Amino acid sequence: MADQIRIRRSKQREIILEELMKLGSHPSADELYDRVRKRLPHISLGTVYRNLEILSREGVIRRLALDGQRMRFDGGRDEHQHIRCIRCGRVDDVPAPAAASESERSVARRTGYLVIERRVQYLGMCPACRRKDRVS
Amino acid sequence: MADQIRIRRSKQREIILEELMKLGSHPSADELYDRVRKRLPHISLGTVYRNLEILSREGVIRRLALDGQRMRFDGGRDEHQHIRCIRCGRVDDVPAPAAASESERSVARRTGYLVIERRVQYLGMCPACRRKDRVS
DNA sequence: ATACATGCAAACTTTTTGCGTCCCC
């Protein structure tokens, strides 16, 4: 189970999250800022950044680092992968978790993309940090 | 086979590439700049950026977009995956291509990391761009 | 000869931060 999320609620935080969830897409901070501003005209961009930072640190949302683009954010709660167009930079979700070897074909079938490359990135804790963690 | 690479050679470009290859790591533009400057004291940071851009566009090197960090570059020519420490941000190579399901355990064994997450990203061309490609 | 690369510096974009005030718990 995930740790309990214990962040204070604020109008701004709620609406930021709400708008991110509502959008099925992967907006950048200031695209989201534009959305949110329609409901909270006085919110500041700094607040949007601060909240996106906090929400992704807490694991509520995901932060997508994409080549040559600014940071994007994803409110999707379920497991899914992303597929990015190398031409226009558009990013779509790949709904079900694809199985390894024939995953490219399967992804192509489900998204309509021409799949060119599959990148896998692992996240973890390196040996040095594991040691530090044990001590601290 | 890959297309022929036909970029003009320059002292600067050669040394940038050379230093990137020599480093086994994944430096940011200005870490690389520091290195290169030891051999070409008058090179400018702009030149480093320009060349990294060109080299990655030509597929000679790889550009790594990593969460919350600046862009990093990878001169490794062979297929490999990356693993990142969620605590210190360190990025290591995962030498052999890992097979799907038990890949996490396998990666852990080979890198000493505690593997927390596995992210897959697909690159391709979206339906709209495929259509445009056919026309243009 | 000419198209491309460079150095320099300024500009730009994106993200972070300091500060005084406000609000949630």
Added chain:
DNA sequence: GGGGACGCAAAAAGTTTGCATGTAT
């Protein structure tokens, strides 16, 4: 009441670009 969150604005960080000049092909 107190610590976190906010708005605002300034600044930092990272990257790109215009321009005059130099260089590879």
